[in-house]
Amino acid sequence: MRPDLFRALTYFPMTMSLFKGLRTQSGELIGRATAIAIMLTAMNASSVFAQTKTKEQLIAIRREDCRQAQAQAGNPAPSAGVLVNLAQCAEEGGATLPTVWRRLGDRGRDPNFVQSLMNATSNLRDGRIANALFAIAADSTKVGLTREAAIMVLASYVKPSLRGQIDRSLVPGEGWNVVPSRVVDVTSDDGAIALQPDYRTRLSGLLDSISKDTAHVSLRRLARFLKQEVSP
Numbered sequence: 001m002r003p004d005l006f007r008a009l010t011y012f013p014m015t016m017s018l019f020k021g022l023r024t025q026s027g028e029l030i031g032r033a034t035a036i037a038i039m040l041t042a043m044n045a046s047s048v049f050a051q052t053k054t055k056e057q058l059i060a061i062r063r064e065d066c067r068q069a070q071a072q073a074g075n076p077a078p079s080a081g082v083l084v085n086l087a088q089c090a091e092e093g094g095a096t097l098p099t100v101w102r103r104l105g106d107r108g109r110d111p112n113f114v115q116s117l118m119n120a121t122s123n124l125r126d127g128r129i130a131n132a133l134f135a136i137a138a139d140s141t142k143v144g145l146t147r148e149a150a151i152m153v154l155a156s157y158v159k160p161s162l163r164g165q166i167d168r169s170l171v172p173g174e175g176w177n178v179v180p181s182r183v184v185d186v187t188s189d190d191g192a193i194a195l196q197p198d199y200r201t202r203l204s205g206l207l208d209s210i211s212k213d214t215a216h217v218s219l220r221r222l223a224r225f226l227k228q229e230v231s232p
Helices: 003-010 013-018 025-072 080-087 090-102 105-109 111-122 127-138 144-158 199-210 217-230
Strands: 162-168 176-182
Touching: 025 080, 025 090, 080 090, 080 111, 090 111, 090 127, 105 111, 105 144, 111 144, 111 162, 111 176, 127 144, 127 199, 144 162, 144 176, 144 199, 144 217, 176 217, 199 217
Parallel strands: none
Antiparallel strands: 162 176
16 A cells, blocks of 8 residues: 555544445445545545645745855855856845845956856846946946946846847957847746836936947947837
């Protein structure tokens, strides 16, 4: 007998009695039918109990994964897997990803890391992240690739299908740049803090300002394209 069935039967002692003490042929047939019905009921009840328990366990595991990802993001070089996990955590991701962006520094020139960070951040739409990215994008002292990645994420909060791919820049001396692309069947999860009501207007103004930036050709071009995409 299956272990789960045996455990289910132990919750219904009457079921076992139906297998015993039924002597007549007609009574035996009735007893078996009744026993089978109760067995199925017991199995269903046991299955629901197991599923509920599993759901609770999964929630607990997810919370622990979020706490671990938040702790690991404090390392100087969090892995792409840590960033992906953070983006699936409404509270921990919204609280921690802004810090990862702010301390990029020279690592903002690393196309692989910036790509991973940009991809993960685009999947979590949170007001705290947005505020950090607005400041980074507007800071002319930041690495050009970092600023491009920042406005790409900000635009994806308005249009989730807008995503960026980092590629070799065709502009001499700029190294790498963000190339906008469109992805189908993609969505962003909402973080714990909502975007401000005037978010789109604020973003349009930022992109308009950056589009006049003379220091970074690729950044200027990207800002102009994104402004057309997200303007109210």
